[in-house]
Amino acid sequence: MTLLILGLILFLGAHSTRIFAEGWRTNFIAQRGEMTWKGLYTVVSIAGFVLLVWGYGQARLDPTVLWGSPRWTRHLAALLTLPAFVLLAAAYVPGNSIKAKLKHPMVLGVKVWALSHLIANNTLADLLLFGGFLLWAVLNFRAARARDRANGTVYAPGRAVPTVITVVAGLVAWAVFAFWAHGALIGVKPFGPMGGA
Structure with missing residues (x-):
């Protein structure tokens, strides 16, 4: 279950910056460039997705x-x-x-x-x-x-x-x-x- 939770935090967290941190996101892009932002966003999203798929698969083996x-x-x-x-x-x-x-x-x-x-x-x-x-x-x-x-x-x-x-x-x-x-x-x-x- 830990992997699933970590994956959700990373994946949904990356996709939530415009919900909770629009100003921070805008400043990050202004300071480091849009390509840097997209690269970081992509890496975090992929890592989160892999973890949540893996974690969900493991949780299905011994469901609560x-x-x-x-x-x-x-x-x-x-x-x-x-x-x-x-x-x-x-x-x-x-x-x-x-x-x-x-x-x-x-x-x-x-x-x-x-x-x-x-x-x-x-x-x-x-x-x-x-x-x-x-x-x-x-x-x-x-x-x-x-x-x-x-x-x-x-x-x-x-x-x-x-x-x-x-x-x-x-x-x-x-x-x-x-x-x-x-x-x-x-x-x-x-x-x-x-x-x-």
Whole structure:
């Protein structure tokens, strides 16, 4: 569990500077340059990600179960991740209406992903991992919207074609992950006989 916690601290910490230390981040970039910041950010993020994946894998070998988790919650979680994939696609497809409306769809996608996995999983490691990401996403979204208001950020209106591309890309990515990649990479098939999220 120690590796998981350390990984979460490093990974989410690196991704939280704009939430808790915007001024420090700005000063660091001004003094040392943007490339130095990006290099440090990347190294810390990768190290944190490796540790949290490793730590979560170890914790799954000897889980501490906190509550009962009916099988149907696993299928519900798998379905709830569908909009999370669409929101993720919306962060990258230019000119789509979803981003124009929601402003920060990737962070909202992380919220949905984390919440869906909390519904289906019931161990201490799950609570730390998915609860940590959910809390981070809530705080990040608030901070991002506050920056938008402070800077007077205006998002261009979305168009129909990029919006359709966004939805289709999200659906395809979700299907690939739900029916193949999740099982291949994580060892759990969301719609398989064993269930899981």
